[in-house]
Every structure is written in C-alpha cells, then in structure tokens.
Amino acid sequence: MTEGSIHLPGKQDLMNSRVLIVDDQEPNRKLLAALVQSMGVGHIEHARDGVEGLSKMESFQPDLVLLDIMMPNMDGFEMCRRLRQNPAWKDLPVLVNTALSEPRERVECFDAGATDMVVKPLNAPEVIARVRIHLENRLLLGALRQFHERVAQELSMASAMQHSLLPDQARLKALSEQFGLVISSRFETSSELGGDFWQVRDLQDGRLGIILVDFSGHGVAASLNAFRLHTLLDQLPPGNDPSLWLSQLNSLLKPLLPVGQFATVLYAIVDAKQERIDYAAGGAPSPILMPPNGQAQLLDASGLFLGATAKADYDNLSAPFPAGAQLLLYSDALTETQGRDGQMLGDEGLLELAQSSAQEPAPLNSLMSRFEARFPPPWEDDLTAVWIGNQAHPG
Amino acid sequence: MEHTVRSIADGKEVVLTGRLTFADHNGFRSVIAMFQEPGNKRFVLDLSGVEFIDSAALGMVLLARDTAISKGVSLVLKGARGQVKRIMEVAKFNKLFVMED
Numbered sequence: 001m002t003e004g005s006i007h008l009p010g011k012q013d014l015m016n017s018r019v020l021i022v023d024d025q026e027p028n029r030k031l032l033a034a035l036v037q038s039m040g041v042g043h044i045e046h047a048r049d050g051v052e053g054l055s056k057m058e059s060f061q062p063d064l065v066l067l068d069i070m071m072p073n074m075d076g077f078e079m080c081r082r083l084r085q086n087p088a089w090k091d092l093p094v095l096v097n098t099a100l101s102e103p104r105e106r107v108e109c110f111d112a113g114a115t116d117m118v119v120k121p122l123n124a125p126e127v128i129a130r131v132r133i134h135l136e137n138r139l140l141l142g143a144l145r146q147f148h149e150r151v152a153q154e155l156s157m158a159s160a161m162q163h164s165l166l167p168d169q170a171r172l173k174a175l176s177e178q179f180g181l182v183i184s185s186r187f188e189t190s191s192e193l194g195g196d197f198w199q200v201r202d203l204q205d206g207r208l209g210i211i212l213v214d215f216s217g218h219g220v221a222a223s224l225n226a227f228r229l230h231t232l233l234d235q236l237p238p239g240n241d242p243s244l245w246l247s248q249l250n251s252l253l254k255p256l257l258p259v260g261q262f263a264t265v266l267y268a269i270v271d272a273k274q275e276r277i278d279y280a281a282g283g284a285p286s287p288i289l290m291p292p293n294g295q296a297q298l299l300d301a302s303g304l305f306l307g308a309t310a311k312a313d314y315d316n317l318s319a320p321f322p323a324g325a326q327l328l329l330y331s332d333a334l335t336e337t338q339g340r341d342g343q344m345l346g347d348e349g350l351l352e353l354a355q356s357s358a359q360e361p362a363p364l365n366s367l368m369s370r371f372e373a374r375f376p377p378p379w380e381d382d383l384t385a386v387w388i389g390n391q392a393h394p395g
Numbered sequence: 396m397e398h399t400v401r402s403i404a405d406g407k408e409v410v411l412t413g414r415l416t417f418a419d420h421n422g423f424r425s426v427i428a429m430f431q432e433p434g435n436k437r438f439v440l441d442l443s444g445v446e447f448i449d450s451a452a453l454g455m456v457l458l459a460r461d462t463a464i465s466k467g468v469s470l471v472l473k474g475a476r477g478q479v480k481r482i483m484e485v486a487k488f489n490k491l492f493v494m495e496d
C-alpha cells in the first residue's frame with residue numbers, strides 16, 4: 001500500500017470502537033460486555049431497555065448496538081425502528097440477540113431494521129465473530145468516507161484552478177468593449193475536472209484571438225492535458241497566422257501526449273472593424289456563423305487533431321463577420337449529448353437552435369436553457385460554448 | 396462493440412459492429428495485439444457496422460495506426476458511414492489512413 005491509500009482496520013483499531021449493549025437482564029449484559037471486551041473494544045455502555053438505549057445514542061455515539069428483543073418499557077423492535085428513523089443512524093450496525101427462533105419472527109427483526117442477529121442461548125465465538133465483522137465493516141466504511149472526503153476536497157481545489165485558466169467575466173466584459181464585440185461563455189465539466197479549454201488573446205493590432213480546445217476523454221487525465229496546453233500558450237503565444245500557429249502548437253504538444261490522446265482545436269482571429277474572421281482548425285465541431293439578416297451556416301473546421309501525428313499542416317480559412325453577425329464556438333457535448341430518447345442534437349439541430357436564439361437579448365443563455373430542457377445535466381462530456389457578436393459599426 | 400476476425404490474403408479483416416466508445420478499450424487492445432502476430436502484413440478494419448464512435452475510440456484508432464507503423468503492417472479503414480464517416484472526414488483521417496468505401 002502506498003501513502004494516501006485507504007487504511008484497512010486491524011485488531012488495534014477496535015480500541016476506539018464503541019459498543020452499546022441493550023438488555024433488561026444484568027447477567028446477559030455482563031456476559032456480552034465480557035465477550036466484547038475480550039475482543040479489545042475500548043468503549044462499552046449499558047442500557048436496560050429501549051427507552052434508556054435511545055437516550056444514550058446521542059451522548060455515547062456507538063459504532064454498534066447489541067440489542068435484546070424482549071424488554072419492558074420499549075422492546076428491541078421499537079427501539080430499532082425508532083433509531084432507524086434518524087438519518088444519522090441509518091447505517092449503524094444493530095446486532096439483535098433473541099430467543100425468537102421462528103423464521104417469521106426473524107423476518108420481523110430485519111423488518112424493524114436489524115443488521116444481523118444471533119440466537120439465544122448465545123454461542124460466544126459466534127457473537128465475537130459477528131461483532132468483529134460489523135465493527136470492521138464500520139471502520140472500513142469510515143476509512144472510505146475519509147478517503148472520499150479528502151479526494152473530494154482536492155478535486156474541488158483543482159476544479160477552481162481549472163476555472164482560473166479561463167477568461168473571467170470581468171476580462172470578457174473589458175475585451176468586449178475594447179474590440180467592439182459582445183462575448184459570453186459557458187464552461188461545464190462532466191466531473192470535477194475536464195479536458196475542455198478556451199482562452200482569448202489581445203493580438204495588439206485591433207484583433208482578438210480566440211482559442212477553443214477539447215482534449216479526448218474527460219476527468220482528471222484530460223484536465224492535466226488542458227493545464228499542459230495552458231503552459232504552452234506562454235511558450236508559443238497565438239500569432240497572426242492561425243494555420244502556422246496550429247502547426248507549431250501540434251509539434252510542441254505531440255511529444256507530451258500519450259499515443260491515442262489528442263485534441264480538437266480551433267483558433268479564430270476576430271476583426272470587428274474589418275468585419276472578418278480568419279481561422280484554422282483541427283477536427284473541431286463546425287462553428288456556427290449567423291449573418292445579421294440571413295441563414296445561419298456551419299463553417300468548415302476539419303483538419304488533423306492536435307497530437308495525431310508528429311507533423312501536421314493546417315489551412316487558413318476566413319469568413320465575413322459584419323456588424324450584427326454572431327458566431328457560436330463550442331465543444332461536441334452540445335451536438336453529441338444523448339437525450340432520454342437516445343437522440344443527439346447533431347450539427348443541424350444545433351444550427352436551428354442557434355438561429356432561433358440569435359435574436360434574443362442574451363442569445364447564449366437562451367440557447368443553453370433550451371438545450372438543458374431537452375438534454376438535462378449532468379452531461380457525460382465537458383461542455384464549452386462561446387458566443388461572439390460583432391457590435392462594431394463600420395467607419 | 397462486437398468484433399469478428401477473418402483471414403484475408405496476407406493478413407486479417409476485423410469487422411467491428413455497434414457503438415465504439417471508451418468502454419471498448421480492452422476489446423480494441425486485443426485487436427491491436429493481433430498486429431504483432433507473425434504473418435500479418437495487412438489489416439482491414441471494417442467499420443460498416445459501427446453506428447457511433449466517440450473521441451476515446453478515435454484515440455484507439457490512432458493508437459492502432461501507431462502500432463501498425465511500428466510493426467510495418469498496413470492498416471486500412473473500410474466502409475465508414477454516418478457519424479463515423481463524418482467525424483473521420485472532419486479529422487482528415489484520409490491523410491493518416493488508407494480509407495476504402
């Protein structure tokens with residue numbers, strides 16, 4: 001076992017275990033306590049009936065209850081039923097010891113919420129064996145829970161780090177004003193971490209570069225690739241020639257990626273004043289271009305995936321982007337997520353959805369809420385959507 | 396994913412059917428392992444029965460290509476249709492593989 005893995009309980013660990021013995025007969029309580037003590041259990045408490053048993057649950061916090069059935073005031077059935085009503089005791093092992101031996105009566109014990117039972121007259125080795133199994137399960141469950149909590153905490157921190165790689169709202173707003181654009185975005189990972197990535201760059205010549213990348217797979221491994229990419233952007237800042245930049249990025253990324261891992265990529269340079277988009281792509285979902293008063297269309301984003309081959313060439317493409325035009329860039333979760341009927345939206349479906357959202361005051365919000373209605377989250381793949389509108393007026 | 400194998404001249408044809416996804420990792424590895432067998436010079440992956448391929452499975456196809464190149468085996472992708480054909484066109488697989496209808 002390596003450090004950080006789950007700790008399996010041993011005999012020593014029973015020192016910290018707590019057992020509550022509920023029985024109206026003192027000799028029975030003493031016998032059970034002696035057995036439990038012989039196992040090394042460190043904390044033992046007694047109760048004479050169900051009422052006293054319940055009253056000691058909160059203060060004693062048992063890991064296991066040894067419960068007699070026939071007792072005055074409140075019998076074992078009733079105590080068991082009542083403690084199961086408290087969610088905190090839902091998984092607590094309750095080991096019933098009973099003289100009832102009819103199958104129907106045994107079923108009644110389990111119906112009341114008993115975990116297991118031993119039949120009187122008690123057989124000492126059997127009692128010890130059953131108590132041990134349930135206490136060890138309890139310890140294992142606790143260890144698992146701790147492990148789960150630790151991993152959840154680490155993933156939550158890592159998720160915040162991943163979100164910090166993306167442009168935040170304030171930056172988008174500032175860039176939007178500076179470049180005469182309206183930019184809005186959505187970024188959702190299918191688990192805590194994901195393999196989608198997007199970024200914007202001021203190219204210092206009045207144009208804005210937008211990068212959208214989707215690494216194959218999702219989860220922790222894919223997100224590590226997204227972090228790698230983010231580091232490479234400093235080494236190789238997105239330049240003025242989209243196809244050249246993709247080719248250079250591929251050469252840097254290929255040696256870092258295990259064979260079989262790759263990314264779809266799109267690098268677009270938006271020029272609001274000159275009213276055009278120049279871009280290059282590697283196997284990305286087709287961007288959707290919505291002219292001000294015309295039919296939305298899918299742009300060609302075919303090309304080799306980043307990481308597919310050591311050397312890759314890409315094509316420079318361009319499209320008109322007049323004032324009032326809008327552009328949707330996205331990862332394939334939008335088109336390939338399956339609805340309850342197994343159907344996917346597909347390119348054409350998304351094209352329709354985008355076209356009909358284009359006139360709304362907040363087009364991306366409108367598109368996403370209609371998407372969510374038809375394809376309710378959680379989604380199985382990471383989802384990125386970036387909506388860009390040209391607000392600039394010529395001259 | 397289901398797969399069946401039949402012998403062809405100087406190699407094997409592997410017919411894949413169903414949805415090809417991350418879940419088929421092990422099945423696909425066993426197909427790639429056949430590249431190592433002596434006497435196989437040519438592999439044809441028949442994709443005509445594959446209705447959907449996800450990005451993880453595309454990665455496995457790229458892995459197959461890498462292995463084929465290193466073993467000196469020629470690899471042919473045959474009969475892709477529907478979503479499989481579209482995504483392989485978008486990814487320009489024709490630049491990486493011999494594609495047959």
